[in-house]
Structure formats: C-alpha cells, structure tokens
Amino acid sequence: MSGPILAIETSCDDSCAAVLAGDGSVLSNVISSQGIHDRYGGVVPEIAARHHLELLTPAIQSALSDAGLGLGQIERIAVTQGPGLIGALLVGVGQAKAIAAARGLPLVAVDHLQGHIAANFISPEPFEPPFICLIASGGHTLLARVEDHSSFITLGETLDDAAGEAFDKGARMLGLPFPGGPALEALAATGDADAFDFPTARNVKGCDFSFAGVKTALLYAIRDLGEKDAERRRADLAASYQQAIVEALVERLSRALEADGGDRVAIGGGVAANGSLRARVEALGVTSHIPARELCTDNAAMIASAARFLPDCSQQAALTLDAYPSGAQR
Numbered sequence: 001m002s003g004p005i006l007a008i009e010t011s012c013d014d015s016c017a018a019v020l021a022g023d024g025s026v027l028s029n030v031i032s033s034q035g036i037h038d039r040y041g042g043v044v045p046e047i048a049a050r051h052h053l054e055l056l057t058p059a060i061q062s063a064l065s066d067a068g069l070g071l072g073q074i075e076r077i078a079v080t081q082g083p084g085l086i087g088a089l090l091v092g093v094g095q096a097k098a099i100a101a102a103r104g105l106p107l108v109a110v111d112h113l114q115g116h117i118a119a120n121f122i123s124p125e126p127f128e129p130p131f132i133c134l135i136a137s138g139g140h141t142l143l144a145r146v147e148d149h150s151s152f153i154t155l156g157e158t159l160d161d162a163a164g165e166a167f168d169k170g171a172r173m174l175g176l177p178f179p180g181g182p183a184l185e186a187l188a189a190t191g192d193a194d195a196f197d198f199p200t201a202r203n204v205k206g207c208d209f210s211f212a213g214v215k216t217a218l219l220y221a222i223r224d225l226g227e228k229d230a231e232r233r234r235a236d237l238a239a240s241y242q243q244a245i246v247e248a249l250v251e252r253l254s255r256a257l258e259a260d261g262g263d264r265v266a267i268g269g270g271v272a273a274n275g276s277l278r279a280r281v282e283a284l285g286v287t288s289h290i291p292a293r294e295l296c297t298d299n300a301a302m303i304a305s306a307a308r309f310l311p312d313c314s315q316q317a318a319l320t321l322d323a324y325p326s327g328a329q330r
C-alpha cells in the first residue's frame with residue numbers, strides 16, 4: 001500500500017482537489033464551484049479555464065490543510081487527463097505536472113470516466129468488481145462492464161445528449177437555474193410524475209441511450225399548454241420529465257444486467273445524485289452500490305481513487321503529458 005495521493009480534477013467548471021490515504025479513504029475532498037456560469041445558462045469553456053487558474057491553487061491548499069498534511073507527505077500526484085473541456089483540463093494538467101516535477105513525485109494520468117467508476121472503490125465501503133456501472137453526467141451517459149479496478153468495457157452510450165444535459169436543458173425550458181438537475185429534482189418533488197407521458201426511447205436497441213426525443217417532447221408539451229397553463233403545471237411537467245429520464249436509465253441498466261447475466265450494479269456521475277434514480281437502482285433487486293452524492297458529481301477524490309490502481313507516468317511522459325478533449329484516446 002502506497003502513501004497519500006493528491007489529486008486534481010478540472011475537466012469542467014469545478015476546481016477540485018482531494019487527498020486520499022493509501023487505503024482508499026478520503027482525507028479531504030475540496031470542490032470549488034465557479035458559480036458564474038448560471039448567468040449564461042451553461043458552462044462557458046474559456047471562462048471555466050480562466051477560473052481554474054484562480055481557484056485551483058487555493059483548492060489544493062485547502063485539500064492539504066483539510067487532510068492535515070503538507071506536500072512533503074504526499075507520495076503521488078494524480079490528474080484528470082480527459083475527456084472534458086480542453087482549456088479547463090490543461091490548467092489541471094499543467095498544475096499537476098509542475099507540482100510533480102518540483103517535488104520529484106510520480107504523476108498518474110486518469111481518465112475522467114474511469115474516475116466516476118472508481119468513486120465506487122473508495123473506502124470505507126469499497127465495491128469490488130465485477131459489476132455493471134451506469135455513468136450519467138453532464139457530458140456522458142454510458143453503461144460499462146467493470147471487471148477490474150483499472151479499466152472498463154463500454155456496453156452502450158448515448159446517441160445524442162447526455163442525461164445531465166437533458167436535465168439541464170429541460171430545467172431551462174421550465175425557467176429553472178443552471179445546473180438544472182438539482183433544481184428540476186426539487187420542483188419534481190411537488191408534481192405528479194404520471195401527469196404527462198414523455199418518451200423513454202425504448203426503440204433504441206441494446207444498451208444505447210437517446211435523450212433528444214424526451215427534450216423535444218417537453219418543448220412541445222410546454223408550447224401546447226400555452227404560457228399560463230405551462231406555468232401552472234410546471235411541477236407536473238418536471239416530475240413527468242424526470243421520471244422519463246430515470247426510466248430510460250434504469251431500463252438500459254436492466255437490459256445490460258440481463259444481457260450480461262450479472263447481479264451487481266453501481267452508478268456514478270452527477271445524475272447519480274438524483275434521489276429518484278438512486279431509489280430505482282436500489283429497488284432493482286440486485287446488489288447495488290451508490291456512492292455518496294458528493295462523490296457522484298465531479299470531484300477529485302474519485303480521480304485519486306482511480307489512480308490507486310493505475311501505473312505512474314514515465315519520467316518523460318510526466319513532463320510532456322497532454323490533455324484530451326474526447327474519449328477517443330481512452
């Protein structure tokens with residue numbers, strides 16, 4: 001077992017730093033949300049990158065002080081290499097390379113999606129492979145077969161929007177602030193989920209997802225109701241819309257379990273913070289693992305967790321490490 005890992009995650013708009021002990025327990029997990037993108041209704045990549053420049057160093061300092069450690073006690077540096085917003089990723093990668101080089105520490109490059117899976121490996125209740133993992137976030141929606149701690153096989157992914165994007169865009173149509181997932185969930189709590197029959201893209205074969213249809217259906221429902229009635233029935237619209245997205249996710253998860261013959265599931269990504277999805281997964285009747293909400297949305301503890309099972313970069317790679325924007329280099 002190696003010593004503490006300091007991890008950095010800057011793939012989108014949260015400046016994150018965390019320290020994980022060698023046994024996989026979280027010593028600190030700092031998430032510095034930029035809180036500026038809501039005025040634009042979505043993340044503005046260049047603004048996100050510039051804010052990481054301001055927020056990342058204080059986040060790292062807080063992570064170290066929360067853990068009660070100095071840099072001298074850290075044994076490895078881990079960083080998200082991709083996928084994500086390239087400018088945002090480069091800030092984290094640059095910072096991680098600089099710390100590793102200055103302190104003579106090994107550097108570990110982590111895939112962000114592997115990080116969401118590795119949120120399930122965090123102590124004190126690590127969930128051991130094999131299992132099927134649903135990752136649903138602002139940028140990705142996929143089903144993965146996880147057979148070991150360091151890799152995964154993609155069983156299906158979204159053909160268009162990510163589930164989190166569908167939450168965010170639906171929330172915007174309902175006049176809710178960004179990020180829309182938590183706001184839409186809160187509004188849905190007071191509505192009737194069976195009031196509107198929104199589509200779940202059942203016709204999409206296998207384990208792939210599609211959320212373009214449900215988004216359009218919400219748009220048309222609001223248009224057909226007219227401004228006044230749409231306003232009056234906002235909670236019903238939110239509840240029905242959330243139910244359709246959750247149903248689509250759970251149905252694909254069930255299909256994957258059936259096709260794979262497995263009986264262990266885990267979830268990850270920001271949408272996994274959704275109470276309705278968490279309840280549905282727990283009710284599947286198989287062994288399930290659902291990380292704490294703060295380990296589902298983007299965070300650096302999950303990046304450190306993935307790094308525990310990954311090799312260090314070579315000395316040369318640690319100096320030349322580049323970020324990648326999409327999953328292509330995985």
Ligand code: AMP
Nearest residue numbers: 137138164181182269270271273274298
């Ligand atoms: P991530 O990209 O993993 O940080 O996840 C962010 C995405 O998760 C955004 O699209 C959010 O709207 C979504 N999200 C966060 N919390 C919830 C929630 N409680 N219900 C639904 N979606 C959520």
Ligand code: MG
Nearest residue numbers: 137269270298
């Ligand atoms: Mg994410």
